[in-house]
Amino acid sequence: MGRLDGKVAVISGAARGQGRSHAVALAREGASIVGFDICEPLRTVTTPGSTSDELEETARLVEAEGRSCLTMKADARDLPAMKALAARTMEEFGAVDVLCINHGMWNVAANTWETSEEHFEETVDVMLTGVFKVAKAFIPGMLAADRGGSIILTSSANGFTPQPGAAAYCAAKAGVINMMRVLAFELGPHWIRVNALCPGGVESPMLLEGGTVERAAELNPRYITNNRHLLPIEWLPAKSVSDAVVWLASEESKFVTGVELPIDGGWTAY
Numbered sequence: 106m107g108r109l110d111g112k113v114a115v116i117s118g119a120a121r122g123q124g125r126s127h128a129v130a131l132a133r134e135g136a137s138i139v140g141f142d143i144c145e146p147l148r149t150v151t152t153p154g155s156t157s158d159e160l161e162e163t164a165r166l167v168e169a170e171g172r173s174c175l176t177m178k179a180d181a182r183d184l185p186a187m188k189a190l191a192a193r194t195m196e197e198f199g200a201v202d203v204l205c206i207n208h209g210m211w212n213v214a215a216n217t218w219e220t221s222e223e224h225f226e227e228t229v230d231v232m233l234t235g236v237f238k239v240a241k242a243f244i245p246g247m248l249a250a251d252r253g254g255s256i257i258l259t260s261s262a263n264g265f266t267p268q269p270g271a272a273a274y275c276a277a278k279a280g281v282i283n284m285m286r287v288l289a290f291e292l293g294p295h296w297i298r299v300n301a302l303c304p305g306g307v308e309s310p311m312l313l314e315g316g317t318v319e320r321a322a323e324l325n326p327r328y329i330t331n332n333r334h335l336l337p338i339e340w341l342p343a344k345s346v347s348d349a350v351v352w353l354a355s356e357e358s359k360f361v362t363g364v365e366l367p368i369d370g371g372w373t374a375y
């Protein structure tokens with residue numbers, strides 16, 4: 106018996122990295138999965154874009170766990186697309202129990218004042234406004250189903266610690282933490298819990314492909330992006346974040362809401 110048997114989990118940014126890992130981990134515990142991803146490069150990042158093939162591979166991995174998986178190529182910033190996916194999820198699965206808003210992007214500049222408008226705007230659009238739009242589209246169905254639930258927002262250790270050259274990222278992720286607290290307040294009476302995960306440096310395409318880590322180290326040698334973990338690790342495995350996702354999705358965290366949870370190998374104690 107899985108810890109999430111009979112539950113339905115929606116995951117944004119499901120094509121690869123942490124999103125794929127969350128989809129497989131939640132399915133392994135018995136949840137049916139709805140996963141979506143933009144499956145295209147973003148304009149202002151050097152990380153290669155995810156692809157539809159990668160999203161299909163996530164579906165294949167979920168199905169290999171014996172669970173069904175609905176996938177869709179969709180942009181979190183597109184509210185009509187989010188509403189259509191929410192409606193389809195309700196039609197096909199009848200409820201949303203776990204809403205995992207995980208999608209994101211990362212870029213660095215020399216400093217805040219040399220950050221381009223495009224970089225700042227795209228980052229905030231994707232990671233703050235996009236989180237709002239996914240929540241706005243899916244929460245009404247969760248309320249209508251009236252069976253509680255767990256909303257898990259992916260912030261970052263950078264949601265409460267600074268990283269030079271990443272003002273847009275840090276501002277968006279800090280915004281996610283306080284949006285989480287507002288949602289936790291609003292949804293508490295409905296037994297919908299809302300929490301934020303704050304990972305440290307995670308092994309995923311976001312950091313490991315496209316040269317942003319090397320660029321960050323070059324631009325700000327005073328601050329090296331992956332040396333802050335207190336544990337003797339270079340990067341955290343995506344599974345370490347998925348383990349927390351499963352816990353927050355499960356009954357074991359029934360009384361946990363309004364929390365920003367660092368999964369960071371001690372990064373933020375530094």
Ligand SMILES: NC(=O)c1ccc[n+]([C@@H]2O[C@H](COP(=O)([O-])OP(=O)(O)OC[C@H]3O[C@@H](n4cnc5c(N)ncnc54)[C@H](O)[C@@H]3O)[C@@H](O)[C@H]2O)c1
Pocket residue numbers: 117118119120121122123124141142143144145147152154155179180181182207208209210211231235259260261262303304305306307308309310311312
């Ligand atoms: N990798 C890290 O070190 C790290 C650390 C802390 C927090 N995070 C956060 O974790 C989350 C997952 O990142 P990851 O490490 O798996 O990176 P990743 O690049 O492997 O995955 C991010 C996914 O989000 C998708 N995406 C981006 N914009 C989208 C949009 N508008 N609509 C739908 N999908 C979109 C991308 O296509 C990609 O598949 C992000 O929110 C990221 O900011 C990452």
